[in-house]
Amino acid sequence: SQQGEEDPQALSIQEGENATMNCSYKTSINNLQWYRQNSGRGLVHLILIRSNEREKHSGRLRVTLDTSKKSSSLLITASRAADTASYFCEISGGYQKVTFGIGTKLQVIP
Amino acid sequence: DVKVTQSSRYLVKRTGEKVFLECVQDMDHENMFWYRQDPGLGLRLIYFSYDVKMKEKGDIPEGYSVSREKKERFSLILESASTNQTSMYLCASRGLRAEAFFGQGTRLTVV
Numbered sequence: 001s002q003q004g005e006e007d008p009q010a011l012s013i014q015e016g017e018n019a020t021m022n023c024s025y026k027t028s029i030n031n032l033q034w035y036r037q038n039s040g041r042g043l044v045h046l047i048l049i050r051s052n053e054r055e056k057h058s059g060r061l062r063v064t065l066d067t068s069k070k071s072s073s074l075l076i077t078a079s080r081a082a083d084t085a086s087y088f089c090e091i092s093g094g095y096q097k098v099t100f101g102i103g104t105k106l107q108v109i110p
Numbered sequence: 111d112v113k114v115t116q117s118s119r120y121l122v123k124r125t126g127e128k129v130f131l132e133c134v135q136d137m138d139h140e141n142m143f144w145y146r147q148d149p150g151l152g153l154r155l156i157y158f159s160y161d162v163k164m165k166e167k168g169d170i171p172e173g174y175s176v177s178r179e180k181k182e183r184f185s186l187i188l189e190s191a192s193t194n195q196t197s198m199y200l201c202a203s204r205g206l207r208a209e210a211f212f213g214q215g216t217r218l219t220v221v
Contacts, residue, residue, distance in 0.1 A: 030208075031208060033208070033209065033210075035210075040198070040215065040217070041214055041215060042114070042200055042202075042212030042213050042214050042215050043153075043200070043202070043210070043212045044212070045209045045210065045211070048208060048209060088152075088153070090210070092208055097155060097158060097166075097168065098141075098143055098155070098158070098202065098204060098210055099153075099155050099168075099169070100145075100152055100153040101152055102150070102151065102152035103152055
């Protein structure tokens with residue numbers, strides 16, 4: 001099955017700093033999505049970027065997509081303690097299956 | 111504003127019991143999914159369904175079955191629960207818009 005691989009697996013930063021996490025994949029995609037998961041809860045959708053887009057913003061979130069390198073990055077600016085969570089990317093290639101990687105565990109230290 | 115509801119947040123069952131995990135969505139989505147999540151392994155797809163009475167195996171279907179008699183309801187069944195099925199179970203649904211909506215998760219412990 002097609003799935004993205006998040007990197008790094010864990011990230012610890014101070015409040016106010018920016019956090020960057022990456023997602024790599026192997027085959028062609030229609031779009032790529034990022035989700036957040038707070039501890040012990042379900043995933044919540046953050047942002048979708050289509051294969052013909054290079055950058056997208058939503059509040060403090062900035063997502064980039066480089067289809068030539070088959071990679072995406074999620075940048076969270078001015079991080080807050082409430083951003084502490086795991087972050088997952090999801091690759092959509094027109095498949096009905098929806099699969100995820102292991103995720104990036106972000107800790108924001110107050 | 112709840113869209114995907116899982117029947118239990120926490121569940122404790124005995125080895126050998128038949129276990130039903132229920133998931134209901136109110137968004138009229140065609141596609142529904144069941145995952146399990148274990149530390150260090152991420153979310154692994156157990157089964158999914160793209161229509162009523164249709165089901166497809168995911169990556170780890172062994173030991174599980176599913177039922178989708180109505181569009182809004184997707185049930186995960188553990189025919190004979192075992193301790194290695196202790197995990198967090200997550201249900202999700204997705205329509206044409208591609209965004210997946212998740213339930214709050216069920217933490218199942220098999221003793």
